[in-house]
Amino acid sequence: MKIIGIDLSGPSNHKDTAAVVCREEQNQLYIEDLQTxxxxxxIISIISKQAKENNKIYVGIDAPLSYQDGGGDREADRELRSYAKHLGVKSGSIMPPTLTRMIYLTARGIHLAHMIKNSLSDKVEIVEVHPGIALASRLPIEDRSQAVLYKKDEQSRKFVHKWLSEVYFQLVDHVEESSTHQLDACLAALACWHWSSEIKSPAWHMPEQLPHHPFPFSC
Incomplete structure (x- = not known):
């Protein structure tokens, strides 16, 4: 099984876009490739290369892959925000896809997801993910504040890096401790892995709701 996690940024901000390619082995994820x-x-080239070499690819994208007709929250956004509050973490990073500061990311996410499906539909399954909530839902209760702090605090990023290497990832030395984008790509891969696995399950999940929301959302 190959898992690809993508931390997407807006269409003109390639430098902050990261992708990690992982393989599942002995209940761990092994990082094979990490690019920013x-x-x-x-991104299409990375996925296409993996599709040529593997029967099935699972891709987790950290970006809205649909929007609510008329604007505002999707049902998934409301449900995820409620789940974040249940975990005791701030939900400010869960924003309506059509919000001014989100709309360019949403446009890129929708465009990319449909490009992938149109060109590789028989090989690729796509899920929308939220790295911060994926992290918070798996950390011990006493450490959940790290799921908010790691975006801005260097010591918190080091904590998350170490925790990922101890619990879920091998070869995590590929990941720069200083890069929230690389960490988020890994967390996107983690959420995607638990969504796609036959023996694991996501911490939170919203199935696709056709025709307006054609991709599932998982953490």
Missing amino acids: GLSDQA
């Missing part, structure tokens, strides 16, 4: 500064075409 990615255009849409570069």
